Amino acid sequence: MxxxxxxxxxxxxxxxxxxxxxxxxxxxxxxxxxxAEVMLYVGTGEPYKSVEQTRxxxxxxxxxxxxxxxxxxxxxxxxxxxxxxxxxxxxxxxGGPAVDFGYTLAxxxxxxxxxxxxxxxxxxxxxxxxxxxxxxxxVDSRNTRSQRVLEKIGFVFERQEQLESGVDFWYVAxxxxxxxxxxxxxxxx
Numbered sequence: 001m002x003x004x005x006x007x008x009x010x011x012x013x014x015x016x017x018x019x020x021x022x023x024x025x026x027x028x029x030x031x032x033x034x035x036a037e038v039m040l041y042v043g044t045g046e047p048y049k050s051v052e053q054t055r056x057x058x059x060x061x062x063x064x065x066x067x068x069x070x071x072x073x074x075x076x077x078x079x080x081x082x083x084x085x086x087x088x089x090x091x092x093x094x095g096g097p098a099v100d101f102g103y104t105l106a107x108x109x110x111x112x113x114x115x116x117x118x119x120x121x122x123x124x125x126x127x128x129x130x131x132x133x134x135x136x137x138x139v140d141s142r143n144t145r146s147q148r149v150l151e152k153i154g155f156v157f158e159r160q161e162q163l164e165s166g167v168d169f170w171y172v173a174x175x176x177x178x179x180x181x182x183x184x185x186x187x188x189x
Contacts, residue, residue, distance in 0.1 A: 010073050013121045016114065018073040018087060021061045025074055028083040030054040032106045041140040042104055045165065064090055070130055072102065075118050077109070084109045087118040089126055089135055099126070101135040101155075101173070115146075120153045127175040134174045141167040154178050 009019045032038055033048040048054050065071040072088040087103035101123070105115050126132045137155055139146045147169060151157075155171035 007074075011121050011125050012078070013117050015078055016118055016121070017076045017078055018118060018122065019076065020065050020071070021058050021074050023055055023058055023062075025083055026051050026055040026058055029058065029086075032083070032085060032104065033057075035107055037107055038104055041143040041146065042102075061086075061090075070126070073122075075103070075105070075114075077114075084114070085118070087115075087122050089122065089132075092136075098136050099132055099134070101126075101137045103149075110145075116149050116152055119149055123153050123173060123178065127173075127178050132175065134172060137171045137173075138168045139171065141169050147171075 007019050007022050009017055011018050030048055030051045030053075033042075033054060036047045039045060039047040048057075061071050068091055070089060072086045072090055074083055075085040075087050076082060077084050085103060085105035089099050089101045092098040092100055101119075103115055103119055103122075105118075123135065126135055135155075136158075137150055138161070139150065141160065150171045150173075153173070154177065155173045156177070158170045158172045161168045161170060
């Protein structure tokens with residue numbers, strides 16, 4: 001069955017648009033994911049080696065979106081329209097009930113609060129629109145920036161796991177805790 005190539009805007013924030021992927025995003029995606037610093041704590045820690053590797057990932061993301069109605073979405077800067085990363089969630093590859101949460105951001109856009117902005121919007125979307133009960137995120141113990149982003153938006157440290165490559169920290173965000181946190185924040189306004 002051929003993949004759908006319709007790009008759909010999922011959500012917008014003040015500075016970002018998150019949308020579904022197209023195979024036309026392969027070149028721009030490769031520019032981001034071929035950067036060793038961007039990929040240091042992602043997956044195997046290895047940067048992408050080719051546009052075709054990026055295209056293969058995009059095919060999986062398009063298929064995931066079609067199957068589940070959500071995924072890791074393309075993150076675009078509104079002002080420029082430039083693809084600057086990805087953010088969202090995906091069913092765990094082992095087929096279990098867990099939904100993984102994550103993001104990547106082009107190094108040229110680090111330090112501007114964009115990861116937090118995108119992650120907060122995706123987390124709200126997951127709980128309010130998709131009504132997912134829980135999201136999990138694993139973070140390399142050395143990646144303190146991502147740990148701070150997750151904690152800022154409502155993830156809570158759950159455990160650590162020793163891997164061959166080092167230690168991963170596991171974080172959890174639940175719909176119940178997030179909605180309660182949102183209500184408390186609204187009450188303070």
